[in-house]
Amino acid sequence: MAELTYRDAVARGIAQEMQRDNNVVFLGEDVAKAGGVFKATVGLYEQFGPLRVRDTPISEQAILGAAMGAAMTGLRPIAEIMFADFAAVCFDYIANEFPKLRYMTNGQLGCPLVVRTGNGGGARFGAQHSQSIENWTMMIPGLKVVAPSSPVDVIGLMAAAVRDDNPVIFHEHKSLYAIKGEVPDGEIVDTLGTAKILRPGKDATILALALMVPRALQAAETLAAEHGIDCEVIDVRSLVPLDTNTILNSVARTGRLFTVEENPRLCGWGAEIASIVADEAFWDLDGPIVRITTPHIPLPAADHLEDLALPGAPRIAERIARSMNGSAR
Amino acid sequence: MTKKKDGSGSQGLTNDDIGADLRREMFRLQVEIRDCEKRANDLFFQNLIKGTSHLSLGQEAIAAGMAVAMRPGDKSFCTYRGHAHTLARGVPMEKVLGELMLRDNGLMRGKGGSMHLTSVEHGVMGSYAIIGAHLPIACGAAWRAQYLGESDVSVCFFGDGTTNIGAFHEALNFAAIWKLPVVFVCENNLYMEYTPIGDVTAVEHPAADRASAYGLERIVIDGNDADAVYRTALAAFGKARAGEGPTLIECMTYRHSGHSRADPAKYRPAGELEKWLEKDPVKIYRARLLEFGIAEEEIKGIEAESKRKVEEATEACKASPPAPDDILTTDVYADGGWSWRN
Numbered sequence: 167m168a169e170l171t172y173r174d175a176v177a178r179g180i181a182q183e184m185q186r187d188n189n190v191v192f193l194g195e196d197v198a199k200a201g202g203v204f205k206a207t208v209g210l211y212e213q214f215g216p217l218r219v220r221d222t223p224i225s226e227q228a229i230l231g232a233a234m235g236a237a238m239t240g241l242r243p244i245a246e247i248m249f250a251d252f253a254a255v256c257f258d259y260i261a262n263e264f265p266k267l268r269y270m271t272n273g274q275l276g277c278p279l280v281v282r283t284g285n286g287g288g289a290r291f292g293a294q295h296s297q298s299i300e301n302w303t304m305m306i307p308g309l310k311v312v313a314p315s316s317p318v319d320v321i322g323l324m325a326a327a328v329r330d331d332n333p334v335i336f337h338e339h340k341s342l343y344a345i346k347g348e349v350p351d352g353e354i355v356d357t358l359g360t361a362k363i364l365r366p367g368k369d370a371t372i373l374a375l376a377l378m379v380p381r382a383l384q385a386a387e388t389l390a391a392e393h394g395i396d397c398e399v400i401d402v403r404s405l406v407p408l409d410t411n412t413i414l415n416s417v418a419r420t421g422r423l424f425t426v427e428e429n430p431r432l433c434g435w436g437a438e439i440a441s442i443v444a445d446e447a448f449w450d451l452d453g454p455i456v457r458i459t460t461p462h463i464p465l466p467a468a469d470h471l472e473d474l475a476l477p478g479a480p481r482i483a484e485r486i487a488r489s490m491n492g493s494a495r
Numbered sequence: 496m497t498k499k500k501d502g503s504g505s506q507g508l509t510n511d512d513i514g515a516d517l518r519r520e521m522f523r524l525q526v527e528i529r530d531c532e533k534r535a536n537d538l539f540f541q542n543l544i545k546g547t548s549h550l551s552l553g554q555e556a557i558a559a560g561m562a563v564a565m566r567p568g569d570k571s572f573c574t575y576r577g578h579a580h581t582l583a584r585g586v587p588m589e590k591v592l593g594e595l596m597l598r599d600n601g602l603m604r605g606k607g608g609s610m611h612l613t614s615v616e617h618g619v620m621g622s623y624a625i626i627g628a629h630l631p632i633a634c635g636a637a638w639r640a641q642y643l644g645e646s647d648v649s650v651c652f653f654g655d656g657t658t659n660i661g662a663f664h665e666a667l668n669f670a671a672i673w674k675l676p677v678v679f680v681c682e683n684n685l686y687m688e689y690t691p692i693g694d695v696t697a698v699e700h701p702a703a704d705r706a707s708a709y710g711l712e713r714i715v716i717d718g719n720d721a722d723a724v725y726r727t728a729l730a731a732f733g734k735a736r737a738g739e740g741p742t743l744i745e746c747m748t749y750r751h752s753g754h755s756r757a758d759p760a761k762y763r764p765a766g767e768l769e770k771w772l773e774k775d776p777v778k779i780y781r782a783r784l785l786e787f788g789i790a791e792e793e794i795k796g797i798e799a800e801s802k803r804k805v806e807e808a809t810e811a812c813k814a815s816p817p818a819p820d821d822i823l824t825t826d827v828y829a830d831g832g833w834s835w836r837n
Contacts (some may be wrong), residue, residue: 191642217642223672225665231631232669235649236639238620238632239570258625258662263632271613271621272603273826307835308827331829359837408836442836 167350173343175317176206176282179324180244182353184214187242190328193220193229194246194282203248204284204343226256230281234263234333237279242328249291250283250299250337257302264333265308280327280334285313286377286428287460287476288341292467296340298428298460300375301435303335304405310358311405313337315379317347319403322356330358339376359407363416367398370422370490373413373439375402378426378477385426385482393487397424405435413439414447421452424486426477431462456489458482513722515789517563519797521721522784524559525777526801528579531588534805535578535595535609539756543813544595548609551579553719553751556776557682558583560724561650564732568647570620572633575610576682577622580652584617588808593815600815604822620649627653627662630679634670637677637735648735649677650728656687658701667709667743676735678728679743682718684750689762702745711743718746719776722783749774 170178184190192210194202198221201208211219222229226247233245247253253260264277287296303311310332314320320338327334364379365386374382379401386397398416402409417423423443425436440455458477466472532552538544551558554576562583565571573580581591586602594601595609602614610624620636623629633651640647657663658681670677681702685692698704703713716723724746731742749771753760760768772778784794827833 220673223665223668225669227627227662228631228634228665228669231628231662231666232635232638235632235635235637236642237635239636239639241639241642243635258628259631262625263623263628267621268826268829270603270607270611271615271826272606272822273831274603274613274615275621276829278829307833310828406835410836 167348169346170317170349171343172317172320172338172345172347173204173206175320175349176324176338177209179321180207180210181213182321183325183328184210184218189240190242190244191218191220191236192244193222193233195222195224195229195248197221197246202246204340206338206343207246226252227259230256230259231263233279233281234259234267234277237277238267238275242278244280244282244328247281247283249295250285251294251297253283253299253302260303260309260335261306265306269308276331277333278331280324280336282336282338284340285337286339286341287465287472288377290467290469290472293464296465296472300337300405301429301433304435304438305433308333309406310334311337312358312403313339313376313405314403315339315342315376315401317345318349318354319356321349321354323358323403325353325355326358329355334358337376341377345380359404359409361403361409361412362401363398363412364401365397365399367396367420369396369420370398370424370486371413371416371420372397372399372424372426372486373402373436374399374426375405375435376428378428381477381479382426382482384479385486388479388483389486393490395487395490397486402435408439410442414443417443417447418450421450422490423451423455424489425457426482427457427459428476429460431457431459434459453489456485458485511787513725515787517725518784518787519789521559521563521725522780522794523797523801524562524583525555525721525780526798527588527804528555528558528582529777530801530805531582531591532578534809535592536752538592538596538809544609545597546608547755547757548595549576549755550752551576553771553775554682554684554748555579556721556780557652557680557718557724557746557748560721561680561728564725564728565618565650566647568618569732570618570633570636570647570649572620572629572636572649572651573612573622574629574653575622575624576654577612577652578609581612581614581619581622584614584619586614586617586619588804589811590614592808593812596812597817598812598815599818600812604818606818606822627657627660629653630657630662630666631669633677634666634675637670637675638673640676641673646736647676648732650680651677652680652682654687655681655683655685655692655701657681658705659696664705667705667711667741670741671709671711674738674740676738677741678731678735679741681743681745682748683745684748686750686754688754689758700745702743706743711741714743715745715747718748719774719779721776721780
């Protein structure tokens with residue numbers, strides 16, 4: 167057991183898989199000799215050499231296209247798109263190429279690769295380097311989509327993503343790179359499509375993802391201490407596949423559902439879950455499903471404005487308390 | 496060119512650098528592609544092919560010359576105008592026409608359609624309908640070969656219109672800096688879709704005139720001459736296999752039909768098509784065979800066999816049912832299904 171940062175967990179997770187399988191290769195902008203702009207891939211170039219860890223030009227289409235061509239002919243590439251926002255300049259691969267290959271070719275070809283992105287806000291980078299794009303990727307049939315919130319999940323889900331035979335979009339959160347967490351020694355392999363109950367509770371279910379997870383946990387403590395509301399906090403972790411069992415079971419116990427989403431309001435991931443719960447667990451609900459999201463705006467750079475925009479623990483607690491008022495069990 | 500006996504072919508006619516057997520093969524491929532594409536056109540007008548389709552009528556020499564220079568294991572990456580390149584790698588006509596007709600006997604059982612022909616067992620690694628997308632993908636396949644020490648070459652076909660999209664430039668630079676075993680083949684048929692490529696491009700030769708920006712040789716060839724295509728391909732493949740990096744080849748050619756089924760090509764100036772029909776690759780190559788001493792009877796045999804194959808394939812496709820409904824949700828994910836939740 168050792169304490170590791172989220173950033174170091176990225177490198178450890180990739181190293182674990184590169185060690186295991188020579189067909190795992192890694193490419194991206196500044197990822198090799200520089201160790202990544204977020205220093206999340208430090209040491210990989212030195213450990214695995216220039217043939218397996220490769221710096222690329224600023225050519226996101228070439229990065230993802232090359233990863234795909236390598237994946238469909240036998241390698242297991244990991245590609246980095248430095249800031250998730252840049253997915254927009256190579257979205258053809260994410261939306262049209264990776265996810266449709268297997269279907270269009272009637273199963274003749276597959277695309278086993280991982281795209282890592284620096285997702286999310288909180289770093290005062292402004293509107294083009296701060297977005298949460300997990301919902302962009304969630305809506306495309308054929309992709310898998312994960313977004314870990316802790317160092318141990320980074321390693322385990324990275325391993326699961328690399329070993330998966332599908333294209334997996336792996337959203338790392340920029341504002342989590344510095345956090346620390348306990349990580350067991352030895353190989354860590356997790357399972358895609360599994361949510362994690364981080365805090366059991368009986369009054370309400372809170373679903374969160376990535377940076378919203380620690381904020382939801384903090385809000386839950388406030389709600390318990392100040393309002394006597396006992397919240398269950400679930401880290402969704404994987405948007406596709408989606409662990410609806412864990413979510414529906416939790417709602418069946420608590421009778422209330424809140425989602426905490428960093429993506430802007432419209433078509434955020436929580437909307438799909440709200441729809442599923444309304445459809446399949448309506449009679450379990452004791453009150454409305456409430457989505458707590460970033461408003462439908464581009465993100466501002468100024469710290470006080472960005473903090474206003476992203477859901478924070480006080481806002482989460484306040485919104486839940488207000489909604490639970492009168493319907494808390 | 497001198498003609499000598501080489502004893503290699505059944506007629507033992509020539510021993511120039513290409514030889515009678517390869518010439519017969521390139522002719523056969525061009526004739527079969529021509530006949531199959533014409534049939535596809537006819538089937539449209541009988542409403543037996545739905546959606547869209549992009550024919551290679553007039554561009555057959557590129558497919559034939561390239562395919563004959565490829566080895567088993569070499570990989571073809573095609574565009575939506577990919578019927579010719581798919582057939583040229585030896586994919587049976589029935590599988591191609593079946594896919595165009597969206598029947599169960601098609602290459603992808605109708606799940607892909609005419610723009611996405613794929614036959615991995617023949618090295619056809621897909622036909623891509625987003626302009627430029629497959630150039631980086633071909634780089635990736637070539638990267639795999641380089642990384643694993645495998646000797647196959649990735650060959651990427653695209654039109655002149657592709658040269659003005661970013662992925663083209665990203666891929667050329669990428670292939671050049673990594674010295675990838677990939678060959679980029681631009682089929683310059685003079686029109687992007689409806690607009691002449693010259694009207695929208697800063698240079699005369701949209702591919703070749705960009706080559707120097709990526710440290711590559713400027714290569715423009717007669718794409719209607721299968722021999723020229725074959726010779727250029729051999730040199731490029733040799734270079735790729737020797738670890739000397741990519742080649743960009745611009746093949747000058749002409750599309751006899753419109754961009755797609757919907758396009759009668761009325762934008763072409765009077766006389767242009769007629770001028771290019773004189774340079775029809777199939778016609779040129781038929782004369783070439785005769786010139787090299789291949790008998791008229793043998794040529795007629797190849798032509799008759801092609802017609803027979805088209806008829807047979809058409810009948811087989813007409814007899815094939817559409818695929819069963821249950822393939823609607825297969826192969827979305829690697830487990831064979833489409834499930835996104837538990």
